[in-house]
Amino acid sequence: MKYCAQCGVELILGIESGRERPMCPGCGFIVYRNPVPVALAVATREDKLLLVHRLNPPLADYWAPCAGYVEIDESLEEGARREVKEETGCDVVIDKLLNVYSRAHMGVMLVTFAARVVGGNLVPQAQEVVATRFFARHELPDQPPPVEGKPLDYWFYEAVKEIFEDFKRGIGR
Numbered sequence: 001m002k003y004c005a006q007c008g009v010e011l012i013l014g015i016e017s018g019r020e021r022p023m024c025p026g027c028g029f030i031v032y033r034n035p036v037p038v039a040l041a042v043a044t045r046e047d048k049l050l051l052v053h054r055l056n057p058p059l060a061d062y063w064a065p066c067a068g069y070v071e072i073d074e075s076l077e078e079g080a081r082r083e084v085k086e087e088t089g090c091d092v093v094i095d096k097l098l099n100v101y102s103r104a105h106m107g108v109m110l111v112t113f114a115a116r117v118v119g120g121n122l123v124p125q126a127q128e129v130v131a132t133r134f135f136a137r138h139e140l141p142d143q144p145p146p147v148e149g150k151p152l153d154y155w156f157y158e159a160v161k162e163i164f165e166d167f168k169r170g171i172g173r
């Protein structure tokens with residue numbers, strides 16, 4: 001960010017709370033950089049895991065559970081439910097919090113929920129999804145690590161891999 005989002009004046013670097021941050025000499029606005037929550041739904045139906053084939057980074061061209069940014073007017077759970085609906089057409093109820101993945105410099109934190117598919121139709125509805133389907137435990141895709149990916153790709157890959165392993169062991173169902 002080069003200019004103040006509030007008044008348009010060019011930002012300068014200053015020290016605030018012991019850390020260098022962009023700030024506005026005009027109105028005092030300070031740019032804080034904090035990890036943004038992403039809600040992920042480990043959505044299942046009849047012991048099968050709902051995955052989408054991703055079109056966009058991170059992990060473009062990989063199978064992964066539905067996930068996305070949480071909007072300001074929703075809870076994490078509501079965000080997870082909406083993402084599943086948008087990406088697959090399925091309606092889910094959120095059962096419980098599963099895990100929180102957090103790593104420095106990723107810019108996001110990943111909050112995963114166990115979700116149950118209770119209705120809707122399996123139709124790719126979002127532009128960021130190529131395909132969508134349910135996978136039984138023995139059908140889960142064995143995906144190679146990203147090649148020349150960004151740090152976020154590798155981190156997200158590890159998280160998805162762990163989610164698959166947990167699902168095989170019965171966690172999240």
Ligand SMILES: [Zn+2]
Nearest residue numbers: 004007024027
């Ligand atoms: Zn300003």
